[in-house]
Every structure is written in structure tokens, then in C-alpha cells.
Amino acid sequence: MNTPTAWQNGRWLPARQAASPNFSARSPDETVSLVVLHNISLPPFEYGSPAVEQLFTNQIKPDDNPFFSVIAHLQVSSHFLITRQGEAVQFVSCDDMAYHAGISSFAGREKCNAFSIGIELEGCDFEPFTEMQYQTLHTLLDELCRQYPIQAVTGHQDIAPDRKTDPGHFFDWQRLIEAGFPVEREHQAV
Numbered sequence: 644m645n646t647p648t649a650w651q652n653g654r655w656l657p658a659r660q661a662a663s664p665n666f667s668a669r670s671p672d673e674t675v676s677l678v679v680l681h682n683i684s685l686p687p688f689e690y691g692s693p694a695v696e697q698l699f700t701n702q703i704k705p706d707d708n709p710f711f712s713v714i715a716h717l718q719v720s721s722h723f724l725i726t727r728q729g730e731a732v733q734f735v736s737c738d739d740m741a742y743h744a745g746i747s748s749f750a751g752r753e754k755c756n757a758f759s760i761g762i763e764l765e766g767c768d769f770e771p772f773t774e775m776q777y778q779t780l781h782t783l784l785d786e787l788c789r790q791y792p793i794q795a796v797t798g799h800q801d802i803a804p805d806r807k808t809d810p811g812h813f814f815d816w817q818r819l820i821e822a823g824f825p826v827e828r829e830h831q832a833v
């Protein structure tokens with residue numbers, strides 16, 4: 644899997660590919676230097692529903708859940724989702740900007756979407772992630788670090804601390820540090 648052929652046009656081919664319309668081209672002089680980790684579950688705290696993929700592809704059905712009517716208008720996306728079973732799904736080419744970070748800043752730079760890759764872990768702030776998710780995340784981070792000049796891996800809660808709490812207290816940063824990934828958390832003690 645760790646070969647150049649695992650990538651095509653910013654797509655990591657081992658991931659199941661899905662197309663989100665919510666992206667824009669990166670500026671040609673931009674480099675991808677940051678990975679931002681998130682958690683998401685839809686409906687909140689429920690796993691295995693198609694709603695996350697529907698949200699990222701603008702196909703969420705407002706009538707399926709009261710909460711969906713609140714978020715159905717959002718145009719959001721991430722590059723990747725890792726399900727509880729460890730399946731990777733890719734929505735946006737890493738060569739393009741996904742809409743995952745929102746108002747944010749990292750190391751003094753705002754608008755992190757411009758220079759980052761977003762990875763959503765199916766989950767919530769209140770329980771641990773699965774072993775299969777960590778394994779897939781490790782493989783994906785390895786691949787991203789080979790393919791792009793990644794300088795840091797951080798959390799959404801670190802780049803938007805006033806608004807966001809994901810991936811949350813249960814995410815095991817130490818595990819990434821021990822694996823040698825360049826974890827940098829500006830607002831949290833590691």
C-alpha cells in the first residue's frame with residue numbers, strides 16, 4: 644500500500660471514493676502542511692448511519708431527524724472520514740480545499756482550510772475511538788506524510804478553541820506521538 648501508485652490526483656486509492664461538491668481549488672503556491680483531526684456522528688452519538696456521507700455530499704434529508712433540518716443547508720466536507728469499523732472514505736482530493744476547519748488559526752495563520760487536510764473520525768467527545776480507527780488513521784497519516792510536506796497534526800479544538808471541542812478528550816494523541824507523527828497542539832497540554 645505504501646507506494647506512489649496508492650495516490651492519484653490527490654486521491655488515496657485505498658479509501659472508498661465519494662464526491663463532495665463542497666471544495667475549492669487550492670492556491671497554486673500553497674503547500675499542504677497541516678492535518679486536522681475531527682470527530683463527527685450523525686445523528687449525534689449514533690454510528691453507522693449514512694448521514695455523515697449525506698451531509699458531506701449535500702444529500703442529507705432534513706426530514707430524517709430534527710437535527711438534520713438545522714444542518715441541511717451547510718456546505719461542509721472533509722477530505723476523509725474513518726468509520727468506527729476503520730473504513731476510510733474520501734470526499735475531496737487532497738490537492739483541493741475541503742470545508743472542514745471554518746474560522747481557525749494555526750501557528751499564527753488563519754483560514755486553515757487553505758493549507759490543511761481534514762480527517763473526520765466517526766465518534767463523539769464522550770467515548771473512545773476504536774482500535775480499527777487508530778489503525779486506519781496511522782496508515783493514512785503515514786501516506787499523507789509521504790505524499791505532502793506535512794509539518795503538524797493537530798485537532799479542530801486546537802485551531803478553533805472558542806468554537807470546537809473535537810476530536811475531544813478521548814482521542815489518544817500520545818499514540819500518534821509515539822508513532823512519530825508531528826503532533827502540535829497549541830492550546831492543549833499534550
Ligand SMILES: [Zn+2]
Nearest residue numbers: 681682799809
Ligand atoms: Zn471538527
